[in-house]
């Protein structure tokens with residue numbers, strides 16, 4: 001058990017995903033060591049994400065950011081192709097890494113069937 005916050009997880013607010021996200025967080029992130037940001041569209045508005053991540057870094061000294069976008073996201077509508085999600089996730093990682101070079105950023109795409117795909 002640790003009392004240090006190590007990770008911030010950012011994902012969409014979509015109700016269809018929450019049980020998958022809960023299970024994933026439970027299995028992959030140390031309990032009581034993460035902040036969680038639920039925001040419409042995931043990284044759709046990268047500056048919204050940056051503001052929240054900045055706070056997590058400053059307040060809780062986190063070391064890792066996990067960004068999760070998902071299939072059929074309402075914020076993206078018809079623009080929400082796999083390609084677009086990958087581009088947006090990588091763009092968000094680049095922006096975060098530029099400002100906070102000591103932070104690791106992991107990217108995932110969550111399918112509606114609950115499977116997570118790691119994005120390089």
Ligand SMILES: [Zn+2]
Nearest residue numbers: 012014073074
């Ligand atoms: Zn969504």
